[in-house]
Each structure stands twice: as C-alpha cells, then as structure tokens.
Amino acid sequence: MPAGVTEPGQRVVLYQRDGGRYGKWNAVGLGTYAVGLLVQLPFMVTPLYTGPLGVALADVDVAWIVGFLASGALYLVLTRLVPRPEPVTAATGSVARG
Numbered sequence: 456m457p458a459g460v461t462e463p464g465q466r467v468v469l470y471q472r473d474g475g476r477y478g479k480w481n482a483v484g485l486g487t488y489a490v491g492l493l494v495q496l497p498f499m500v501t502p503l504y505t506g507p508l509g510v511a512l513a514d515v516d517v518a519w520i521v522g523f524l525a526s527g528a529l530y531l532v533l534t535r536l537v538p539r540p541e542p543v544t545a546a547t548g549s550v551a552r553g
Contacts, residue, residue: 483533491526495519 495518497506509516 483530483537487526487530487533490529491522494525495522498522 497508498512498516498518498521499506500509500514500516500518505514506518509518
C-alpha cells in the first residue's frame with residue numbers, strides 16, 4: 456500500500472499534541488500566506504475595492520500574480536533561514552532521529 460494510505464478500519468487521529476501523522480502548523484507557510492494576501496491589496500481590482508496600483512495599471516487585476524510571486528519567494532528564503540524543529544515521538548517524548 457502506498458505511503459500515507461491507511462489500512463481499512465484504521466483510525467486516523469488528526470488532532471494530537473505532537474501534531475499527529477501530518478505534523479503541526481507550519482508557521483513559515485502561514486506567515487508567508489498572510490504576507491502574500493497583504494501584498495495583493497494595492498493591486499486588487501474588484502467591484503468593492505480597487506487598489507491604487509490597480510488603477511495605475513488601467514484596472515487590470517494582477518494581484519494574484521504579485522501575491523503568488525511574493526509569497527513564493529519569501530517562503531523559499533525563509534525555509535532556508537528558519538530551522539525546522541525536530542519531531543518528538545509521542546510515546547517517549549524524545550527527539551526522533553531519522
């Protein structure tokens with residue numbers, strides 16, 4: 456059976472203190488997502504809000520491109536700079552070594 460696929464009848468517990476099978480929240484990923492959303496605001500063109508750079512670009516909405524590039528670049532930089540914490544096993548509380 457491929458990795459990550461559970462056997463029939465096996466219970467997958469998602470909410471555990473150690474993060475469970477899928478790990479804890481990725482702070483770098485969530486932070487860069489938030490930055491990507493904020494970077495988009497000046498470029499947005501919507502019926503409710505048009506940013507100043509959206510007006511300057513003749514009402515062309517390029518916000519999604521700017522947000523994608525900014526958050527992607529920031530994520531690549533931060534994942535290389537911010538060390539990842541080592542996983543802790545639930546049974547012993549010790550650091551798991553690969």
